[in-house]
Amino acid sequence: MLTTIGFDADDTLWQNEAFFRMTQERFARLLERYADPLHLAERLEAAERRNLGHYGFGVKGFTLSMIETAIEVTEGRVPARVIGEIVAAGREMLEHPIELLPHVRATVTALAADYRVVLITKGDLLDQERKLAQSGLGDLFDAVEIVSDKTAASYHTIFARHGTGADQGMMVGNSLKSDVIPALEAGAWGVHVPHGVTWALEAADPPEGHRRFHVLPDLSGLPSLVDSLRPGRNG
Numbered sequence: 001m002l003t004t005i006g007f008d009a010d011d012t013l014w015q016n017e018a019f020f021r022m023t024q025e026r027f028a029r030l031l032e033r034y035a036d037p038l039h040l041a042e043r044l045e046a047a048e049r050r051n052l053g054h055y056g057f058g059v060k061g062f063t064l065s066m067i068e069t070a071i072e073v074t075e076g077r078v079p080a081r082v083i084g085e086i087v088a089a090g091r092e093m094l095e096h097p098i099e100l101l102p103h104v105r106a107t108v109t110a111l112a113a114d115y116r117v118v119l120i121t122k123g124d125l126l127d128q129e130r131k132l133a134q135s136g137l138g139d140l141f142d143a144v145e146i147v148s149d150k151t152a153a154s155y156h157t158i159f160a161r162h163g164t165g166a167d168q169g170m171m172v173g174n175s176l177k178s179d180v181i182p183a184l185e186a187g188a189w190g191v192h193v194p195h196g197v198t199w200a201l202e203a204a205d206p207p208e209g210h211r212r213f214h215v216l217p218d219l220s221g222l223p224s225l226v227d228s229l230r231p232g233r234n235g
Contacts, residue, residue: 008179023092031074
């Protein structure tokens with residue numbers, strides 16, 4: 001029996017990664033005198049990987065990784081003007097208006113009528129709270145969980161706190177690595193809703209053949225999928 005549905009936020013409910021990509025292109029233009037775009041992208045990704053444990057996920061960590069990369073590729077000669085532009089780019093990301101993805105409001109509204117719905121997201125606390133407030137979706141959720149990372153243990157805890165256990169929970173999101181695979185490991189259903197742009201650090205192989213794994217092209221098909229999982233239905 002399904003009682004609780006968790007939704008990821010970034011790139012599941014609203015646009016996010018596209019803004020990181022645009023900022024990274026701006027970063028490449030700022031550093032074009034010192035490194036070609038491909039090499040710079042590789043250095044930035046390496047910085048993000050090693051900094052996750054220190055800064056966590058989100059715009060602030062990304063901005064600090066850009067600054068660190070700029071210092072590295074210029075061997076400490078990066079102009080203060082460039083550092084200032086990187087900081088400004090990060091601030092603009094934090095101020096960017098929310099753009100809901102298709103079918104989000106109708107789907108969450110429909111499911112909230114019969115199930116507990118929980119927003120489960122990771123990243124900077126203030127930024128995630130800002131985006132939720134601007135989205136206009138806040139009143140639809142029974143609970144909001146902003147975590148440092150998404151693991152099987154965190155899904156166990158969240159579905160026990162706000163539902164009736166992970167085995168009666170479902171996690172819906174665009175990331176196989178963060179939204180789907182650890183939710184399946186916790187015993188929940190995992191629904192992958194791919195987004196056109198995915199961060200390299202969120203890449204993972206799909207858990208093909210898992211009986212609780214489902215893929216939807218967009219959120220419009222989620223109510224039908226959920227209905228098919230009711231006791232006595234096929235699926």
